[in-house]
Amino acid sequence: MTYPELERRRERGLYRETYPARSADPTTEVDGEERLVCCSNNYLGLATHPRLAEAAAKAAEEYGTGAGASRLVSGDLEPHRELESSLAELKRTEAALAFSSGYAANVGAISSLVDERDAVFSDALNHASIVDGCRLSGADVHVYSHCDVDSLQEKYREVDARRKLVVTDTVFSMDGDVAPLEEVAEVTAGDPDGYLLVDEAHATGVVGAEGTGVVGDRGLTEAVDLQVGTHSKALGSQGGFVASDEMTRNLLVNEARSFVYSTGLSPVDAAVAREAVDVVRGGEGERLRRRLRENVELVRGRVEDAGYRVYGDSHILPVVVGAAEEAVEVADALDGHGVFAPAIRPPTVPEGTSRIRVSMTAAHSREDAERVAEAFEEAV
Ligand SMILES: Cc1ncc(COP(=O)(O)O)c(C=O)c1O
Known part of the structure; x- marks a missing residue:
C-alpha cells in the first residue's frame, strides 16, 4: 500500500x-x-505508584478488566460511580461524568452544549480535542488571540447567538502558561446565554491545595460551568471527565455521543483514577x-x-x-x-x-x- x-x-x-x-x-x-x-505528563509519577498498581489488581479481580458495554447499557459499574463522586469532591462541583479519554470528554461536552444556532469562542492555543469538539458541534467558531481577553471580549460582544460558549485550557501544554481565568470568567459572568468550559488536563492534581486545579485554586468554581480533565496525566491512569452541576451532567449523559456510543471506561482505569484522586488530595x-x-x-x-x-x-x-x-x-x-x-x-x-x-x-x-x-x- x-x-x-x-x-x-x-x-x-x-x-x-x-x-x-x-x-x-x-x-x-x-x-x-x-x-x-x-x-x-506523568507529573506526579503516579503511573508507576504501588498504591495505584494495587488498586488496578484489586479492581480487575472484583469487577473484571473491561466494562463490557456502554454506561447506558450494562457498563455502569461501581468504580465509575465511586470515581465520579471523588472527582466531584476534588473539583468541588455537584457532579462529574467519566469518559473513556480526555479527548472524548472535550469532544462530547462541546458538541452537546452548542450547535448550529450557537457560537464558540476558543483560545488560539487550545488543545486539538477542543478544536475538534468545536468543529464537530457545527457552531460558529471564533478563535481569539492566545490569552488575550480584549480580543475575546470584542468578539463576544459582536456576536449574537442562542448560546455563547467560551472555551480555554487553564495550563497550556506547549507554552506552559496559565490562562487569565478571572478575566475570562468576567466575559460570561451575568450573561444567561453565556457558558464557560475550561480544560484542566495539565492542572488537575498539580495546581492548588489538594491538586484541585486552577479553577478551585483561584476560587472560580461558581464562575466555570464545565471543568474538563483527564485521568491520563497527573492521575496516572486513563480516561477523562467533566465536572459540573447535576443538570449539565444529565445533558452529557443524554447528548454526548462520545459517552453514549462508547464502551464505559474500564473498571480498572476507574478504580486507579479514584485511588489517584485520594493520593493527590492527601x-x-x-x-x-x-x-x-x-x-x-x-x-x-x-x-x-x-x-x-x-x-x-x-x-x-x-x-x-x-x-x-x-x-x-x-x-x-x-x-x-x-x-x-x-x-x-x-x-x-x-x-x-x-x-x-x-x-x-x-x-x-x-x-x-x-x-x-x-x-x-x-x-x-
Ligand atoms: C489540554 C488537553 N486536553 C485534553 C487532552 C486529551 O486527554 P487524553 O489524553 O485523556 O485523551 C490532552 C492530552 O492529551 C490535553 O493536553
Missing part, C-alpha cells in the same frame, strides 16, 4: 513515528537504549507536588542561566530554541547525554519558536534534574 500523503509528510519533515518505551518510569528503555525521560500528594516544584525550579533556573529562554510559569518548561533544525540539534545533544525530550516544531508551534518541551516529574530525583540541566548546559 502506498499513500501519497505519507510521502508529502516525509518531504516536509513532518513524518511521525512512535518510540517504543519499556515503562512509564522516568528512567527506562526507549528505542532500545536506557534513557532519562523528561517529556511525559499528604502524599502535597509531598509529590513539592518534589515536582523543586525539580522544575532547579531545571528552569539552570537552563535560563545557560542562556535559553523558557516560556511560561508552570510545571511545564518549554525551552525555546528557535529554528526547527536547531531544536533538533539540541534534542540530539540531549539524547547524547541519555536525556529523552524530542523537539517540538511547526506546525505544532509557530515558526521560529521550535522548542524542547521539558516536563519534569515528582518521580525524577534531584540527580535526574541536575543531569537534565547539565545536558542543556552542554548542548548550548
Whole structure:
C-alpha cells in the first residue's frame, strides 16, 4: 500500500513515528537504549505508584478488566460511580461524568452544549480535542488571540447567538502558561446565554491545595460551568471527565455521543483514577507536588542561566530554541547525554519558536534534574 500523503509528510519533515518505551518510569528503555525521560505528563509519577498498581489488581479481580458495554447499557459499574463522586469532591462541583479519554470528554461536552444556532469562542492555543469538539458541534467558531481577553471580549460582544460558549485550557501544554481565568470568567459572568468550559488536563492534581486545579485554586468554581480533565496525566491512569452541576451532567449523559456510543471506561482505569484522586488530595500528594516544584525550579533556573529562554510559569518548561533544525540539534545533544525530550516544531508551534518541551516529574530525583540541566548546559 502506498499513500501519497505519507510521502508529502516525509518531504516536509513532518513524518511521525512512535518510540517504543519499556515503562512509564522516568528512567527506562526507549528505542532500545536506557534513557532519562523528561517529556511525559506523568507529573506526579503516579503511573508507576504501588498504591495505584494495587488498586488496578484489586479492581480487575472484583469487577473484571473491561466494562463490557456502554454506561447506558450494562457498563455502569461501581468504580465509575465511586470515581465520579471523588472527582466531584476534588473539583468541588455537584457532579462529574467519566469518559473513556480526555479527548472524548472535550469532544462530547462541546458538541452537546452548542450547535448550529450557537457560537464558540476558543483560545488560539487550545488543545486539538477542543478544536475538534468545536468543529464537530457545527457552531460558529471564533478563535481569539492566545490569552488575550480584549480580543475575546470584542468578539463576544459582536456576536449574537442562542448560546455563547467560551472555551480555554487553564495550563497550556506547549507554552506552559496559565490562562487569565478571572478575566475570562468576567466575559460570561451575568450573561444567561453565556457558558464557560475550561480544560484542566495539565492542572488537575498539580495546581492548588489538594491538586484541585486552577479553577478551585483561584476560587472560580461558581464562575466555570464545565471543568474538563483527564485521568491520563497527573492521575496516572486513563480516561477523562467533566465536572459540573447535576443538570449539565444529565445533558452529557443524554447528548454526548462520545459517552453514549462508547464502551464505559474500564473498571480498572476507574478504580486507579479514584485511588489517584485520594493520593493527590492527601499528604502524599502535597509531598509529590513539592518534589515536582523543586525539580522544575532547579531545571528552569539552570537552563535560563545557560542562556535559553523558557516560556511560561508552570510545571511545564518549554525551552525555546528557535529554528526547527536547531531544536533538533539540541534534542540530539540531549539524547547524547541519555536525556529523552524530542523537539517540538511547526506546525505544532509557530515558526521560529521550535522548542524542547521539558516536563519534569515528582518521580525524577534531584540527580535526574541536575543531569537534565547539565545536558542543556552542554548542548548550548
Ligand atoms: C489540554 C488537553 N486536553 C485534553 C487532552 C486529551 O486527554 P487524553 O489524553 O485523556 O485523551 C490532552 C492530552 O492529551 C490535553 O493536553
